[in-house]
Amino acid sequence: MIYAAIAAGGTGIRMGADKPKQFLKLGDKPILIRTIEAFYGFVDEVYIGILPEWKEYAETCIADCGLINKIKVRVVNGADNRSATLLNVIRQIEAAHGINEDDIVLTHDAVRPFINKRIISENIKLCEKYGAAGTFVSSVDTVGVSKDGKILDSILERKLMYNVQTPQTVNLALIKKLLEKEFENLERFTDICGLLRENGVDVAMVKGERVNIKITSPADMVFAESILRE
Numbered sequence: 001m002i003y004a005a006i007a008a009g010g011t012g013i014r015m016g017a018d019k020p021k022q023f024l025k026l027g028d029k030p031i032l033i034r035t036i037e038a039f040y041g042f043v044d045e046v047y048i049g050i051l052p053e054w055k056e057y058a059e060t061c062i063a064d065c066g067l068i069n070k071i072k073v074r075v076v077n078g079a080d081n082r083s084a085t086l087l088n089v090i091r092q093i094e095a096a097h098g099i100n101e102d103d104i105v106l107t108h109d110a111v112r113p114f115i116n117k118r119i120i121s122e123n124i125k126l127c128e129k130y131g132a133a134g135t136f137v138s139s140v141d142t143v144g145v146s147k148d149g150k151i152l153d154s155i156l157e158r159k160l161m162y163n164v165q166t167p168q169t170v171n172l173a174l175i176k177k178l179l180e181k182e183f184e185n186l187e188r189f190t191d192i193c194g195l196l197r198e199n200g201v202d203v204a205m206v207k208g209e210r211v212n213i214k215i216t217s218p219a220d221m222v223f224a225e226s227i228l229r230e
Contacts, residue, residue, distance in 0.1 A: 001045070005107045007108070008058065009051055036048075037070075038120065043106065046072065046073045049077070049089050052077045059075050074096075101171075104169060134168040135206045138159075142156075165212050168191060178196070
């Protein structure tokens with residue numbers, strides 16, 4: 001089976017909102033709903049990992065938007081960090097369905113609503129071929145490195161630099177094994193690709209899109225509304 005695991009643990013602090021940013025309206029729909037809808041037709045089930053105090057609100061939001069009639073969506077409690085939340089999701093999947101050797105999971109940010117069909121399709125295809133895939137766009141900015149944030153240590157070669165996006169897609173049994181192996185250190189890994197590479201797993205690269213933005217600030221919302229209008 002193919003699953004989507006959507007990380008929706010944001011609190012909305014940087015957005016200055018009274019609710020987590022994934023519940024803010026983008027056009028006529030909450031951001032989270034637009035993100036879930038992007039996976040319709042590609043996955044068998046969608047799992048949402050969210051802060052426990054917002055779980056009921058998310059379930060109501062999903063029901064009110066009629067998504068349960070289109071795609072199976074389960075809302076589960078998130079954890080202290082992204083990787084631990086994914087492990088919670090995987091354990092819920094295992095409890096409901098078991099884990100088969102060819103199962104895969106697409107991990108995605110709740111606040112990246114402009115993910116498109118090509119990116120999802122290529123993630124699935126490359127994951128089925130190689131066992132892991134991720135979404136990347138070449139960096140348009142020169143990247144500097146500083147250990148203390150005060151003095152520049154080095155400049156990286158721009159043509160080798162890529163910005164990491166989601167989805168990041170991996171064999172379900174493999175990522176469960178690695179998450180459990182690194183359980184005491186999960187807070188170190190801000191994304192699945194970092195965890196995979198540290199454990200020697202090759203990650204096939206899918207070409208991302210500049211509009212596949214992560215909405216985290218008021219300025220991002222302005223840009224998102226502009227993308228939606230187009």
